[in-house]
Amino acid sequence: xxxxxxxxxxxxxxxxxxxxxxxVIGNGMAGCRAVEEILSxxxxxxxxxxxxxxxxxxxxxxxxxxxxxxxxxxEEIIINDQSWYDDNGIELVSGDAVIxxxxxxxxxVSASGRVTPYDRLLIATxxxxxxxxxxxxxxxxxxxxxxxxDVDKMLTAAETGGHAVVIGGGLLGLExxxxxxxxxxxxxxxxxxxxxMERQLDEAAGFLLRSELERRGQTIITQADTAxxxxxxxxxxxxxxxxxxIDADLVVMAVGIKPSVxxxxxxxxxxxxxIVVDDDMVTSDPAILAVGECVQHRGAxxxxxxxxxxxxxALADFMTSDPSxxxxxxxxxxxxxxxxxxxxxxxxxGGDDTEDIVMRDASRGVYKRVVVKGDRLIGAVxxxxxxxxxxxxxxxxxxxxxxxxxxxxxxxxxxxxxxATLDPDSAVAALSLDAEICGCNGVTKGQVVACxxxxxxxxxxxxxxxxxxxxxxxxxxxxxxLLSISLGEDYGGAxxxxxxxxxxxxxxxxxRRNILEKELKSIPQVMQELHWTTPDGCASCRxxxxxxxxxxxxxEHEEDPQSRFVNERMHANIQKDGTYSVVPRMWGGxxxxxxxxxxxxxxxxxxxxxxxxxxxxxxxxxxxKKEDLPSIWADLNAAGMVSGHAYGKALRxxxxxxxxxxxxxGTQDSTGLGIKAEQxxxxxxxxHKFKIAVSGCxxxxxxxxxxxxxxxxxxxxxxxxxxxxxxxxxxGTDFLCKAETEEAALEYIAAFVQLYREEARxxxxxxxxxxxxxxxxxxxxxxEDEPGRKALQERFLFxxxxxxxxxxxxxxxxxxxxxxxxxxxxxxxxxxxxx
Amino acid sequence: MMVEAKWIDIGPVEQLPALGARTLPVQGGQEIxxxxxxxxxxxxxxxxxxxxxxxxxxxxVHDTSVTCPLHNWRISLLTGEALxxxxxxxxxxxxxxxxxxxxxxxxxALAGVA
Numbered sequence: 001x002x003x004x005x006x007x008x009x010x011x012x013x014x015x016x017x018x019x020x021x022x023x024v025i026g027n028g029m030a031g032c033r034a035v036e037e038i039l040s041x042x043x044x045x046x047x048x049x050x051x052x053x054x055x056x057x058x059x060x061x062x063x064x065x066x067x068x069x070x071x072x073x074x075e076e077i078i079i080n081d082q083s084w085y086d087d088n089g090i091e092l093v094s095g096d097a098v099i100x101x102x103x104x105x106x107x108x109v110s111a112s113g114r115v116t117p118y119d120r121l122l123i124a125t126x127x128x129x130x131x132x133x134x135x136x137x138x139x140x141x142x143x144x145x146x147x148x149x150d151v152d153k154m155l156t157a158a159e160t161g162g163h164a165v166v167i168g169g170g171l172l173g174l175e176x177x178x179x180x181x182x183x184x185x186x187x188x189x190x191x192x193x194x195x196x197m198e199r200q201l202d203e204a205a206g207f208l209l210r211s212e213l214e215r216r217g218q219t220i221i222t223q224a225d226t227a228x229x230x231x232x233x234x235x236x237x238x239x240x241x242x243x244x245x246i247d248a249d250l251v252v253m254a255v256g257i258k259p260s261v262x263x264x265x266x267x268x269x270x271x272x273x274x275i276v277v278d279d280d281m282v283t284s285d286p287a288i289l290a291v292g293e294c295v296q297h298r299g300a301x302x303x304x305x306x307x308x309x310x311x312x313x314a315l316a317d318f319m320t321s322d323p324s325x326x327x328x329x330x331x332x333x334x335x336x337x338x339x340x341x342x343x344x345x346x347x348x349x350g351g352d353d354t355e356d357i358v359m360r361d362a363s364r365g366v367y368k369r370v371v372v373k374g375d376r377l378i379g380a381v382x383x384x385x386x387x388x389x390x391x392x393x394x395x396x397x398x399x400x401x402x403x404x405x406x407x408x409x410x411x412x413x414x415x416x417x418x419x420a421t422l423d424p425d426s427a428v429a430a431l432s433l434d435a436e437i438c439g440c441n442g443v444t445k446g447q448v449v450a451c452x453x454x455x456x457x458x459x460x461x462x463x464x465x466x467x468x469x470x471x472x473x474x475x476x477x478x479x480x481x482l483l484s485i486s487l488g489e490d491y492g493g494a495x496x497x498x499x500x501x502x503x504x505x506x507x508x509x510x511x512r513r514n515i516l517e518k519e520l521k522s523i524p525q526v527m528q529e530l531h532w533t534t535p536d537g538c539a540s541c542r543x544x545x546x547x548x549x550x551x552x553x554x555x556e557h558e559e560d561p562q563s564r565f566v567n568e569r570m571h572a573n574i575q576k577d578g579t580y581s582v583v584p585r586m587w588g589g590x591x592x593x594x595x596x597x598x599x600x601x602x603x604x605x606x607x608x609x610x611x612x613x614x615x616x617x618x619x620x621x622x623x624x625k626k627e628d629l630p631s632i633w634a635d636l637n638a639a640g641m642v643s644g645h646a647y648g649k650a651l652r653x654x655x656x657x658x659x660x661x662x663x664x665x666g667t668q669d670s671t672g673l674g675i676k677a678e679q680x681x682x683x684x685x686x687x688h689k690f691k692i693a694v695s696g697c698x699x700x701x702x703x704x705x706x707x708x709x710x711x712x713x714x715x716x717x718x719x720x721x722x723x724x725x726x727x728x729x730x731x732g733t734d735f736l737c738k739a740e741t742e743e744a745a746l747e748y749i750a751a752f753v754q755l756y757r758e759e760a761r762x763x764x765x766x767x768x769x770x771x772x773x774x775x776x777x778x779x780x781x782x783x784e785d786e787p788g789r790k791a792l793q794e795r796f797l798f799x800x801x802x803x804x805x806x807x808x809x810x811x812x813x814x815x816x817x818x819x820x821x822x823x824x825x826x827x828x829x830x831x832x833x834x835x
Numbered sequence: 836m837m838v839e840a841k842w843i844d845i846g847p848v849e850q851l852p853a854l855g856a857r858t859l860p861v862q863g864g865q866e867i868x869x870x871x872x873x874x875x876x877x878x879x880x881x882x883x884x885x886x887x888x889x890x891x892x893x894x895x896v897h898d899t900s901v902t903c904p905l906h907n908w909r910i911s912l913l914t915g916e917a918l919x920x921x922x923x924x925x926x927x928x929x930x931x932x933x934x935x936x937x938x939x940x941x942x943x944a945l946a947g948v949a
Contacts, residue, residue, distance in 0.1 A: 156906070192849060193849075193853075193875060194852070194853040195874075195875070196851070196875070198874065198875045199875070202873060202874050203853070203873040203874070223849070225849060280945065348874065351899050351900065351911075352900075352911045352913055352914055352916070352918065356898075423893060534897070534898060535873060535898060536854065536873040536897050536898060537897055538897050538902075539894070539897060539907065539909075540901035542895065542897065543895075561852070561855075562852060562855050562895065562896065563852035563854075563895070564851070565895070565904070566893040566894065566895075566904035569893075570893070573904070574890070574893060575905055576887065576888075576889075576905065577888075578888075578889070578890040578893075701894040782936050802916050818850065818852070818855075818857065821857075822857065822858045822859060822860055823845055823846055823850055823851070823857035823859055823869055823937075824845040824859055825859065825860050825861075825946070826845075826860070826861040826862065826864075826867075826939075826944055827845060827858060827862040828861075828862060828863060828864075830949050
């Protein structure tokens with residue numbers, strides 16, 4: 001290397017001419033670490049100049065969060081102070097950014113006009129924060145979280161308190177939010193995605209994190225799309241696309257980073273997302289290298305610190321003539337928020353050829369998930385207990401064969417590495433008698449063994465006898481191991497009761513009891529507390545949980561459309577060709593010429609291919625496209641009709657005969673009572689579909705004796721019977737009671753419906769439920785226990801005050817409109833703009 | 836320009852709810868279903884169950900599979916194969932996400948267009 005010597009040289013070191021001149025652009029973590037690595041290999045090879053844009057020495061950028069939170073001071077996060085530069089003969093040019101690279105002359109030009117020649121140039125410009133270009137993003141009080149200046153601005157803002165809005169619920173955003181919250185600001189985090197830190201966490205861990213942050217007083221809004229930052233000169237608030245406005249005295253944008261490549265791009269180096277480098281970190285110009293967050297290696301850009309260390313080692317090896325080659329990094333993440341332990345590494349997106357092993361310990365707030373592919377660990381998410389994070393990360397990076405420790409892998413290193421004790425039974429056998437088996441109820445192994453010796457011979461009798469595994473159930477496997485060890489061949493094996501689905505060991509009844517006792521209010525919360533073995537359930541348990549939650553907590557439940565079967569999500573019945581059928585409600589089966597005209601017009605307008613009278617005395621309009629549903633509903637609404645819920649696990653129809661008003665045999669106004677019953681019960685969600693009929697005399701023209709609830713009018717009143725079914729297994733109703741007045745009949749109806757709602761298993765019709773619990777039980781609750789009946793009625797009417805609304809009208813008004821629109825449309829060689 | 840592009844931009848990721856799906860009709864071709872899993876990954880399959888042509892876009896998404904709304908067949912979002920006891924396969928259309936937008940591979944999306 002023979003560049004001319006025109007350097008403004010203040011260096012005291014001798015003979016810079018004999019040494020190659022290395023210029024480093026960037027005084028950050030990557031630039032300085034690269035220099036350290038080079039010096040450690042060959043301290044005399046290069047004469048080094050480092051340019052830094054910030055007017056200070058090299059500090060540990062990832063420790064800015066602890067500085068903001070007050071856990072550390074700036075002095076504590078300095079990596080290299082001035083004496084390091086001096087001792088190693090490095091010239092530091094701080095506060096003077098390089099603005100141009102002249103590749104032909106091999107020199108760089110700084111903002112102050114200084115021209116510095118190089119033999120080798122190292123670009124370590126790092127990354128820039130990504131700014132969302134919404135209106136108001138340049139207002140004073142809108143900042144990023146990237147360097148010490150940003151931290152100073154946040155600390156100044158926090159001195160006067162007030163509201164801070166952090167845009168971005170990723171690693172950086174949450175650390176900023178935590179710091180500002182500790183500094184006394186009222187913090188709201190806005191996150192575009194449904195799950196916090198979705199790139200590092202799965203839904204379950206994201207849920208736990210969110211709950212903890214909310215408990216600490218932060219407001220978390222997910223799926224929050226920022227429309228505008230408001231304010232005249234200084235920020236006053238943030239407005240979301242859905243119209244929500246949030247007060248703000250400070251807005252921190254922490255939505256992400258992008259490689260800082262402008263300098264390289266202007267110098268015409270090869271740049272894609274980042275500066276393209278080979279395995280030796282050399283760019284498209286052999287004299288120029290690059291390292292850190294600004295580079296793109298084998299298609300990947302990194303925003304974490306560990307890859308940076310690996311890149312710097314490869315770079316230094318190459319620059320000291322011993323190339324080793326960088327092969328890319330597997331990354332792991334830890335959140336630096338005190339008191340929250342969270343770790344994630346590798347790939348946990350799941351897949352057919354991968355297997356999830358999930359362990360949840362609700363009492364300790366622990367969620368662990370490891371993902372195994374073949375004989376290798378490929379990903380891990382840990383929340384609450386991250387002690388084994390580094391062990392998993394090590395297995396993952398070294399691609400170790402884990403087949404021998406697979407069974408015990410989820411229990412962590414101490415357990416899995418226990419030598420010969422890899423069979424779960426022998427591992428349990430090896431535990432001491434005072435080892436705790438059940439954390440919830442504080443039951444030791446000795447107590448469980450004593451309970452088994454005392455006669456308990458299955459899980460349920462152990463649960464009844466000593467309470468082990470009777471609460472959260474996470475120690476079920478351990479208890480079953482103890483049964484198997486203690487009883488040997490006498491152990492009958494696992495229980496005979498049927499769990500809700502393959503995602504859990506709990507029965508429907510266990511789950512419902514726990515929802516009430518533990519006040520569980522969301523699906524992820526149920527899955528965590530009850531130790532679901534899958535990350536987001538299955539098509540069998542999700543609709544059931546959604547129902548159990550809405551039934552238990554009518555006012556607090558947040559509807560989860562993704563946990564509804566298609567018909568309930570679309571409020572229409574899907575047909576085999578993918579179109580839908582639409583059934584408007586006709587109270588008691590009564591209609592009018594106007595309603596019929598509206599139905600006929602709608603059938604014409606939307607080209608219905610069939611209109612059919614149903615078994616429940618309604619009209620069913622077939623062949624409607626999902627895009628047309630909101631408009632046909634609007635037309636039917638305009639004629640005064642609401643959803644008939646012919647698609648729901650819900651009250652379907654109340655079928656009636658004409659009764660005493662017209663029929664010469666009629667004893668009571670069966671139509672009138674039917675309409676009242678339908679107006680009371682429509683819109684209520686149930687474990688399965690629910691049909692009512694009212695016949696005006698024992699001739700029973702409304703076929704009341706094969707309905708979930710049938711009423712037969714007689715001269716002296718109304719005979720109520722329940723549990724009938726005209727489906728695959730024909731079942732006549734069982735007599736419940738007689739009511740003397742309409743009012744009394746309606747009270748029994750409400751109470752019976754509510755008992756069914758609260759106690760039947762999801763997807764049980766009344767017939768199997770009545771057979772299982774018996775008519776004596778139902779009569780005991782509904783007929784003999786008057787205060788109990790009135791309480792059931794009251795709970796039903798309260799739930800109806802929340803749930804009885806026309807879902808069609810809501811959709812017509814624009815709710816869930818994405819369900820009725822295509823995301824876009826492809827026409828060959830042209831594409832329509834997304835809807 | 837559009838004509839040569841390997842990928843077609845079909846809109847921003849946030850148009851897809853987590854554990855949800857949207858449809859993408861292809862004029863003269865097979866409608867495509869675009870899915871989003873709980874972890875945020877995006878997948879695309881022909882919107883047609885291998886069993887009886889059920890619209891997979893209307894099914895329930897869990898983990899990396901979707902359950903068909905008509906007869907509860909479980910289809911892998913990764914391979915398009917029916918899971919469990921059932922046998923059958925539906926075409927997978929390559930998708931990618933870049934800067935918050937979903938792109939679908941042109942050739943695969945237009946497969947079967949006359």
